[in-house]
Every structure is written in C-alpha cells, then in structure tokens.
Amino acid sequence: MVRRTHIRAMADNELFRLLNAAQHHLDEGFSDLPPAPAPPLDEQAAAILKEAATRLHDNYPYAHPLYAGQMLKPPHPIARAAYALAMSVNPNNHALDGGRASSAMEIEAVAALAKMFHWPHHLGHLSSGGTFANLEALWVAGQLAPGKSVAASDQAHYTHSRISSVLGLPFVSIPTDNNGRMDLAALERLLETGSIGTVVVTLGTTAIGSVDPLDQIAQLQQRYKFRIHVDAAYGGYFTLASNLSPVARAAYDAIAHADSIVVDPHKHGLQPYGCGAILFRDPAVGHFYKHDSPYTYFSSKELHLGEISLECSRAGASAVALWATQRLLPYTPGGAFAQGLESGRAAALELNQRLSLSTYFVTPSAPPQLDIVFWAVRAKTPEISSTSAQHIFDEAARLDLHLALANLPTRFFPAGTWPDSEQTKTVTCLRSVLMKPEHLAWLDQIWSRVESAAEAVFLSIPPRNQPQ
Amino acid sequence: MVRRTHIRAMADNELFRLLNAAQHHLDEGFSDLPPAPAPPLDEQAAAILKEAATRLHDNYPYAHPLYAGQMLKPPHPIARAAYALAMSVNPNNHALDGGRASSAMEIEAVAALAKMFHWPHHLGHLSSGGTFANLEALWVAGQLAPGKSVAASDQAHYTHSRISSVLGLPFVSIPTDNNGRMDLAALERLLETGSIGTVVVTLGTTAIGSVDPLDQIAQLQQRYKFRIHVDAAYGGYFTLASNLSPVARAAYDAIAHADSIVVDPHKHGLQPYGCGAILFRDPAVGHFYKHDSPYTYFSSKELHLGEISLECSRAGASAVALWATQRLLPYTPGGAFAQGLESGRAAALELNQRLSLSTYFVTPSAPPQLDIVFWAVRAKTPEISSTSAQHIFDEAARLDLHLALANLPTRFFPAGTWPDSEQTKTVTCLRSVLMKPEHLAWLDQIWSRVESAAEAVFLSIPPRNQPQ
Numbered sequence: 001m002v003r004r005t006h007i008r009a010m011a012d013n014e015l016f017r018l019l020n021a022a023q024h025h026l027d028e029g030f031s032d033l034p035p036a037p038a039p040p041l042d043e044q045a046a047a048i049l050k051e052a053a054t055r056l057h058d059n060y061p062y063a064h065p066l067y068a069g070q071m072l073k074p075p076h077p078i079a080r081a082a083y084a085l086a087m088s089v090n091p092n093n094h095a096l097d098g099g100r101a102s103s104a105m106e107i108e109a110v111a112a113l114a115k116m117f118h119w120p121h122h123l124g125h126l127s128s129g130g131t132f133a134n135l136e137a138l139w140v141a142g143q144l145a146p147g148k149s150v151a152a153s154d155q156a157h158y159t160h161s162r163i164s165s166v167l168g169l170p171f172v173s174i175p176t177d178n179n180g181r182m183d184l185a186a187l188e189r190l191l192e193t194g195s196i197g198t199v200v201v202t203l204g205t206t207a208i209g210s211v212d213p214l215d216q217i218a219q220l221q222q223r224y225k226f227r228i229h230v231d232a233a234y235g236g237y238f239t240l241a242s243n244l245s246p247v248a249r250a251a252y253d254a255i256a257h258a259d260s261i262v263v264d265p266h267k268h269g270l271q272p273y274g275c276g277a278i279l280f281r282d283p284a285v286g287h288f289y290k291h292d293s294p295y296t297y298f299s300s301k302e303l304h305l306g307e308i309s310l311e312c313s314r315a316g317a318s319a320v321a322l323w324a325t326q327r328l329l330p331y332t333p334g335g336a337f338a339q340g341l342e343s344g345r346a347a348a349l350e351l352n353q354r355l356s357l358s359t360y361f362v363t364p365s366a367p368p369q370l371d372i373v374f375w376a377v378r379a380k381t382p383e384i385s386s387t388s389a390q391h392i393f394d395e396a397a398r399l400d401l402h403l404a405l406a407n408l409p410t411r412f413f414p415a416g417t418w419p420d421s422e423q424t425k426t427v428t429c430l431r432s433v434l435m436k437p438e439h440l441a442w443l444d445q446i447w448s449r450v451e452s453a454a455e456a457v458f459l460s461i462p463p464r465n466q467p468q
Numbered sequence: 469m470v471r472r473t474h475i476r477a478m479a480d481n482e483l484f485r486l487l488n489a490a491q492h493h494l495d496e497g498f499s500d501l502p503p504a505p506a507p508p509l510d511e512q513a514a515a516i517l518k519e520a521a522t523r524l525h526d527n528y529p530y531a532h533p534l535y536a537g538q539m540l541k542p543p544h545p546i547a548r549a550a551y552a553l554a555m556s557v558n559p560n561n562h563a564l565d566g567g568r569a570s571s572a573m574e575i576e577a578v579a580a581l582a583k584m585f586h587w588p589h590h591l592g593h594l595s596s597g598g599t600f601a602n603l604e605a606l607w608v609a610g611q612l613a614p615g616k617s618v619a620a621s622d623q624a625h626y627t628h629s630r631i632s633s634v635l636g637l638p639f640v641s642i643p644t645d646n647n648g649r650m651d652l653a654a655l656e657r658l659l660e661t662g663s664i665g666t667v668v669v670t671l672g673t674t675a676i677g678s679v680d681p682l683d684q685i686a687q688l689q690q691r692y693k694f695r696i697h698v699d700a701a702y703g704g705y706f707t708l709a710s711n712l713s714p715v716a717r718a719a720y721d722a723i724a725h726a727d728s729i730v731v732d733p734h735k736h737g738l739q740p741y742g743c744g745a746i747l748f749r750d751p752a753v754g755h756f757y758k759h760d761s762p763y764t765y766f767s768s769k770e771l772h773l774g775e776i777s778l779e780c781s782r783a784g785a786s787a788v789a790l791w792a793t794q795r796l797l798p799y800t801p802g803g804a805f806a807q808g809l810e811s812g813r814a815a816a817l818e819l820n821q822r823l824s825l826s827t828y829f830v831t832p833s834a835p836p837q838l839d840i841v842f843w844a845v846r847a848k849t850p851e852i853s854s855t856s857a858q859h860i861f862d863e864a865a866r867l868d869l870h871l872a873l874a875n876l877p878t879r880f881f882p883a884g885t886w887p888d889s890e891q892t893k894t895v896t897c898l899r900s901v902l903m904k905p906e907h908l909a910w911l912d913q914i915w916s917r918v919e920s921a922a923e924a925v926f927l928s929i930p931p932r933n934q935p936q
Contacts, residue, residue: 012488012491012492012495012506012556013488014508014509015509016484016487016488016491018509018513018514018517019484019517020480020481020484021514021517021518022514022517022518022520022521023480023484023521024480025518025521025522026521026524026525027480029521029522029524029525030525030529030531030532032868033529033532033534033868034534034868034913036531036532036533036534036906036910038480038531038542038545039544039545040482040545041482041483041486041545041546041549044796045486045545045546045549045796046486046489046490048546048550048792048795048796049486049487049489049490049546049549049550049553049792050489050490050493051795052490052550052553052554052573052788052791052792053490053491053493053494053497053553054493054497055569055572055573056494056497056553056554056557056559056569056570056788057494057497057498057569058568058569058572059557059559059567059568059569059570060565060568061498061501062557062558062559062566063498063504063506063556063557063558064498064501064504065504066501066502066504069565070563070565070566072558072560072566073558074506074555074556074557074558075555075558076507077506077507077508077509077513078509078513078516078517080552080555080556081509081513081517082516082517082520083551083552083555084548084551084552084555085517085520085521085524086520086524087542087543087548087551087552087740088480088531088542088548089524089527089530089531089542090530090531090540090541090542090543090740090741091524091527091530091741092540092741095538097528097537097538097872098530098538098540099527100526100527100528101523101524101525101526101527102524102527104523104526105520105523128596128597128600128742128779129596129779129780129781129782130780130781131778131779131780131781132596132600132779135634139634157780158759159780161759162759162778163778166603166607166635166778167634167635167636168635168636264781266781267781272555272558272783272785273558273559273560273781273782273783273784273785274596274742274782274783274786291626291629291630310599310630310631310634311596311597311599311600312597312598312599312625312627313597313598313599313732313734313735313741314597314741314742315740315741315742316741317740317741318742320520320524323520324516324517324520327516327519328512328513328516400500400501400502404565438504442504445502
C-alpha cells in the first residue's frame with residue numbers, strides 16, 4: 001500500500017516540479033514591475049487544503065482504470081499543469097483586453113477541432129460545457145428558421161428537448177431503431193410535413209454511444225430543407241479512430257454536411273471540466289451575437305471572442321490547457337491521441353465479446369458503436385433482470401470495480417430475450433464507459449471482477465476478495 | 469529585477485509545496501486500489517509548458533496592483549491550490565455519482581452565499597459564470613409570467629437584453645438618472661401598463677458600479693405585481709462592506725425582497741473564472757428544471773445538483789476552490805474578506821477625491837458607489853476629451869499603470885462641463901476598477917502615474933520614467 005501511493009506521488013512531484021519551473025518562467029515576463037508578492041499561504045491554509053483532500057476521498061476513484069462506470073476521467077497531467085499555471089494570470093477570454101494570449105490559444109485550439117472535422121472554414125469558440133454549446137447551436141438554428149421545430153432522436157441527450165423549450169422552439173422526438181440510431185423512415189415522415197427546421201444528429205449518444213446515420217440524413221437534405229446540428233459532445237473525437245464499424249465510419253465521414261458541431265474536450269479531449277466547444281460552418285452566423293458594451297475594447301481591431309459567444313466571462317485557463325494538450329497529443333490519425341481512443345473502443349469490443357459468451361448475461365443485438373458497453377442480466381423478466389443488475393453493480397463495487405446502471409429499452413436486446421415483455425418496457429442494464437486508454441490493458445482485471453460479482457449474485461457465493 | 473522575481477517565486481514555491489502535501493493526502497484515500505500511475509510528463513511536456521508560460525507574457529499584468537483597469541484579478545492562492553488539487557479527481561457536479569464530495573462542498577458554499585444575503589431558505593447552485601446564472605433567473609421568471617416583459621436599466625449588463633431575446637421574452641430598457649441608477653418614475657410608468665413581469669435590479673453595474681434603488685423598487689411591489697431579479701454578479705459581495713453610502717446601503721439591505729440573485733464568486737469572491745452562482749428565494753422553482761435521464765443516478769435519494777441546474781456537466785473543482793476560500797476567509801462583516809472589499813472601496817473614494825482636485829480632470833456628479841471610478845479629461849468638447857483620455861490611457865500604460873476606457877453619457881458629469889454638448893452624447897472616460905485589496909496601499913503609486921500621464925499629454929512633457 002505504501003508502494004502504491006509512492007508511485008502516484010512520484011508522478012505528482014514531477015507535475016509540480018514542471019509547474020514550478022513554468023511559473024518561474026511566466027513570472028519573469030512581469031519582473032520589471034515593482035514587487036507585489038501574492039498573499040502567503042499559512043498554516044491555516046495548509047490545514048484547509050488537507051481538509052479538502054480528506055473530503056475528496058468521498059468519491060469514486062474516477063482516475064483509476066477500475067473505475068469503468070459513468071463518463072468520467074481525469075484530465076491529462078499536462079492539461080492540469082497548464083490550467084494551474086494559467087490560473088496565476090487568470091485570463092478572461094471574453095475580450096482580448098482580458099486575455100490576449102489565451103484568446104489566441106483558444107482560436108488555435110478551436111481551429112484544430114475544425115481541422116479534425118475537415119472544415120476549411122468555421123466560426124467557433126470554447127464554452128463552459130456542452131449545454132451552453134448546444135444552446136448556442138439551437139439558438140442560431142432558431143434564428144434562421146423561426147417557428148420551425150427541432151427534431152432529435154429519443155436517445156439524444158435530454159438537454160435538446162429542455163433547451164428547445166428554454167428557447168421557445170417546438171421539439172419533436174424521433175424514434176430510434178433497435179440499435180439506438182435515429183429511425184430514417186420516421187424522420188422522413190416528419191420532414192414531409194415541412195415543420196422541421198433543425199435535425200439534431202447525435203454522433204455518440206451519452207447512454208449507449210449510438211451513432212445516428214448522418215450520411216443518410218445528409219442525403220435527405222437534397223429533398224427537404226433543414227439544418228443539421230451534430231451533437232458530438234461525447235463522440236466527436238472518435239472521428240480520429242481507425243477501428244469504427246463501417247456504418248459508424250460512414251456517419252463520421254459525412255460530418256462536413258453539418259451546419260454546426262458541438263464537441264466537449266472535457267469528455268474525450270483529456271481536459272478538466274469546463275471545456276466544451278461549438279463550431280459553425282458558416283462564419284456569417286456571427287452577426288446574431290452582436291451587442292454593445294460601454295467598455296471600450298481598446299484593442300478592438302482584432303476579434304474579441306466575446307463578440308461571437310453568448311457567454312460573457314470565460315476561463316482563459318481552459319484554452320491554455322487545451323492548447324498545451326493539443327501540442328503534446330495532436331489530433332493526428334494514427335497518433336498517440338487517436339490510439340488512446342482506439343484503445344477504449346477495442347476494450348469495449350472485447351468486453352462485449354466476453355459478455356456475449358457468458359451464461360450470466362445478455363448482450364444487446366448490436367455490438368458497441370463507440371466505447372460504451374451495456375448488457376442485461378439473464379433472467380425470466382426485465383424486472384428480475386433489473387434487480388440482479390443492481391446487485392451485481394453493488395458486488396462489483398465491493399471488488400473495487402465501479403460500473404454504472406442505465407434504464408434502457410428492452411427492444412435493444414434480441415427478440416425473445418424476455419418473451420412476455422412489451423416493446424415499450426425498459427430494463428436496468430449494467431453499463432461501462434471504457435473511455436480511458438488504460439482500460440484495454442486492464443480488461444482482464446475488469447472482467448474477473450464482473451464474473452466474480454455475477455457468481456456471487458447467481459450462486460450466492462461470496463465474491464472473492466481482490467481478484468488478480 | 470532578480471530580487472523581484474524571487475519574491476513572487478517564493479510565494480509560488482509555498483503554494484506548490486502545500487499543493488504537493490495535500491495531493492499526497494488525497495492519494496492516500498485511494499491507496500488500497502491496485503497501482504495505476506498517471507502518464508508521466510516528459511521533456512516535451514516541460515518544453516510545451518514553458519512555451520505556454522512565454523505566450524502568457526502577452527497579457528496585461530492583471531495580478532499586479534498597477535493593473536487597475538478592467539475587472540480582473542487573480543484568484544486567492546488557496547483557491548488556485550484547491551482548484552489544482554481537485555483537478556486530479558476531476559469531479560463533475562452534475563450528479564452525486566460524479567462528485568459526491570464536491571457536490572456537498574457546493575451546497576455548503578452556496579448556503580454561505582445565501583446566508584450573506586440573509587436568506588434563511590434558498591434553492592441555488594454554482595454556474596459556469598454570470599451569463600448562465602442570469603439566463604436561469606430570467607428563464608424561471610419567464611415561466612412564471614409568460615409573455616410579460618423583462619425590464620432593466622440602460623446601465624444594466626447587455627446580457628439581460630440579449631438573454632431575454634434568446635428566451636423569447638420582450639425586453640424594455642429603463643432610463644437611469646445622472647448617477648446611473650434606475651429612474652423610479654420611469655419604472656413606475658412602465659409598471660402601470662401591467663406589461664412588466666420582471667424587473668432586473670443591478671447592484672453594481674459593470675460599467676460604473678452604480679447601485680439601483682432596490683429598497684424603493686421593493687416598495688413598488690406593494691402596488692404592482694412583478695418579480696425582482698437582482699443582478700449582483702459584480703457587486704453582490706459589497707453587502708459585507710461597512711463603508712457604503714447610506715443610499716447604497718439601503719439598496720443592499722432590501723435584498724431580502726429579491727426573488728432571485730446572481731453573484732459571481734469569480735469577480736469579487738477571489739475565485740478563478742468559471743464560478744458564478746444563482747440563488748432563488750422560493751425553492752419550489754426547482755420543479756421547472758425537471759428532466760429524465762436514462763442513466764440511473766444510483767445514489768438518488770439525495771439531491772443531485774444537475775436536478776436544479778440547466779447546465780449538465782459542471783466542474784466540481786470550482787466548488788472545492790470556493791469552499792476552501794470561504795473556510796480561510798469567511799463572509800463575516802468586519803472580517804478579513806470584508807476588509808478587502810472595504811479597502812477597494814476606500815481606494816476608489818480616495819482616487820475620486822484626488823481627481824476632483826486635479827486641474828486636468830473632471831469627476832462625475834456623484835462619487836463612486838462601489839469600487840469603480842471613472843472620470844473625464846477636462847476639455848472644451850466631449851470629442852477632445854475623448855481623444856485626450858485615449859492619450860492619457862496610452863501614456864499611463866507606458867508608466868506601467870493599466871487603466872481602462874469606457875464610453876459613458878455626458879449627463880453623468882455636472883451640467884456645464886461641456887456647455888454645447890447634447891444630453892444624448894457620450895464621452896470616452898478613463899475608468900479604473902480598484903477591486904484588489906492592495907489597491908489602497910498602492911494609491912500613491914497609482915496617482916503619481918495618473919498625474920504624470922496627464923502632464924505628458926497636456927504639457928507635452930515626456931512622462932517621467934517609473935515615478936516612485
């Protein structure tokens with residue numbers, strides 16, 4: 001146990017050493033000003049920080065590969081160091097006056113995202129998260145087609161329905177097929193009515209990672225006039241992965257047809273929370289953002305990011321962290337960053353394969369589309385299956401494996417799984433988001449715990465402690 | 469110069485030492501898991517961090533007391549350390565599953581804000597910033613009075629007009645008096661029409677820090693039915709200051725009448741960017757936020773902050789930083805935190821006093837209401853005054869004093885300042901936000917540079933280099 005802590009601490013020592021060196025370098029840039037030391041941190045501050053550390057023990061170990069539950073992972077150390085460094089300046093990317101350097105880094109970082117999607121031109125900025133990014137996308141869409149509806153699949157994030165309501169836009173939910181992908185026939189019937197202004201296409205739903213058929217939806221644009229907003233908050237970066245299924249690949253390859261894209265660097269981009277992004281294909285939508293402010297942005301010949309964002313004050317540190325991470329791990333197909341995504345996806349396929357061979361579990365009709373796996377417990381009814389899933393979830397946690405639970409339609413599973421179940425029923429499934437590059441290397445450890453937890457529940461065998 | 473860098477670096481060394489100690493303590497809580505070291509930071513990472521530090525030199529020295537321009541200041545070192553610590557866990561305060569400890573700390577931190585406003589009950593949460601907080605306030609207001617207008621003063625932040633438009637709510641601008649405070653007669657005429665659903669009362673406008681007469685607006689509620697939203701994003705913390713004018717004090721003392729309050733800890737609360745807050749007096753408005761999600765929040769007997777927020781993923785680190793800062797510097801009248809605010813306000817009064825005695829400048833009709841000072845350059849016309857303000861701004865910057873510029877109505881100045889000027893005209897003023905506690909101690913240094921810059925412009929005397 002002592003050894004284990006030691007390993008982690010060594011990495012942290014290195015982080016703080018580099019941070020200290022970078023801080024010295026940063027301070028040198030302002031060394032011709034009269035001295036003005038920051039308030040010192042005293043014994044009381046040390047005690048409060050220690051108390052904060054103690055309180056943070058009350059968390060699941062999100063950073064550890066045995067945490068394989070919700071979509072949570074720690075930022076890359078370089079992102080954390082760059083964020084911590086930039087906090088000493090505390091730039092505000094609203095205006096150049098408040099963050100000249102970090103605004104330039106934001107523009108570069110957002111351009112790298114646009115380039116990843118093969119967009120030669122764009123207008124965009126970082127946001128505090130996916131919600132605000134999606135809100136801006138739907139707001140612009142609503143301005144361009146006032147009164148028309150927003151349509152998204154029944155597996156799309158709930159924020160689209162709620163944000164549409166916040167914006168006063170009618171919202172329509174489109175059914176999904178048995179793989180959780182938007183039903184094209186249902187979409188076309190809706191488009192025929194002429195009431196749809198915007199279709200939200202989700203590339204990677206947050207529940208199961210399903211990928212809407214963007215390529216086929218884009219073809220519908222030849223017959224019907226509508227705007228395509230791609231919500232790739234979770235799945236956007238998978239466009240770099242070489243091991244997608246041909247169907248998912250086709251969807252990603254059609255991304256040039258999107259009118260707007262949301263992607264969250266704080267999900268798969270190795271960033272701390274507070275880093276979403278919105279991209280528009282047509283820079284002209286910038287005029288919707290226009291406003292007047294009495295403070296003179298005195299460096300106003302250049303673009304202030306506040307002029308193309310609904311958010312006012314925004315953390316420049318977030319841009320510095322993303323910029324530094326992109327420098328270390330560029331968005332190159334086949335590069336280290338892309339390999340990290342491919343690794344998570346390979347882990348998902350492998351886990352699904354093992355689950356499908358197990359007598360305890362039922363896997364859905366389709367294999368994972370990205371890196372999210374879900375499965376049900378074999379049982380006579382969805383109700384018993386749901387209860388068992390909860391038990392296995394609890395047993396796994398006792399073995400330090402942290403999974404998640406999700407209520408999903410029974411129709412996602414092969415016909416006959418629960419013969420008497422109605423089509424509209426849901427079942428509580430076990431769910432695992434294998435989003436850490438390390439998950440693949442840890443798959444045997446993960447799998448042995450899944451099996452042990454299932455054995456404990458099915459055979460009333462107490463779970464083995466700490467399987468290796 | 470070497471000595472100066474050294475002083476700052478010592479404070480940073482202490483910060484990183486405490487951070488390292490707290491990190492060890494945090495890691496110990498997870499030491500019974502199999503070892504899984506984080507990716508190491510190598511030479512390339514060190515070079516990238518150094519490059520980021522170099523690029524960050526292209527900023528005004530926001531952290532230094534001679535930066536007295538826009539509302540920018542660095543977070544307190546304990547906030548920065550706590551934020552950096554929490555980033556290793558990277559909690560997501562959307563759901564307890566994603567940040568149990570940091571959610572609890574957020575609830576405590578928001579309760580401390582409510583207590584500061586003397587609210588015994590509240591519903592509220594942190595937000596990524598003031599814009600989203602104000603959006604939620606106006607969204608709830610709109611739900612309660614659909615179709616009715618939002619009214620705010622012509623000095624209120626531009627976000628209210630734009631957000632109202634985003635929400636599809638009619639917006640009305642109310643004129644201000646010559647001190648930049650909402651005109652009560654004009655407000656009452658509007659209320660008589662019965663069309664106003666919500667009045668946005670700004671306690672501390674971002675341009676000049678003017679404080680709307682909330683006490684008198686609250687009295688109007690006895691005759692007219694409307695909702696009061698207090699935008700105290702900038703000025704909220706001044707309720708703790710003992711040196712407000714009686715008029716401003718009366719406004720703050722009426723804050724219990726507000727239906728909602730926005731305050732930004734990232735402005736006066738010593739936090740890094742990404743920390744706003746929204747408080748509602750009536751917890752029942754929580755039902756507007758209701759949504760369904762397929763992921764089971766398995767610890768769902770308790771409140772998940774995502775259930776009372778429009779934002780989904782949110783940085784738990786932001787809550788940890790605010791909580792730690794509140795522990796070190798509680799919101800106690802007369803305490804060290806309150807004294808910091810009082811110090812900035814005293815600096816503003818002193819600067820205004822010196823300006824009023826100077827032959828180079830004209831001060832507005834009313835002294836500063838909070839800690840923001842603005843003044844015009846004495847000249848025959850607003851146009852010449854504006855040009856001179858820009859010149860003095862540039863000269864001051866050459867002397868390391870960084871001020872701001874603002875276009876403000878000429879009516880804020882005594883009648884006859886520009887005899888031939890129309891009432892509707894604006895003039896470019898010099899502006900200084902004295903929001904750092906250290907500004908008072910540095911006032912002589914600030915003032916000597918203001919005088920030198922003015923002399924240089926008026927007398928064509930080259931500015932003295934580095935006045936002491």
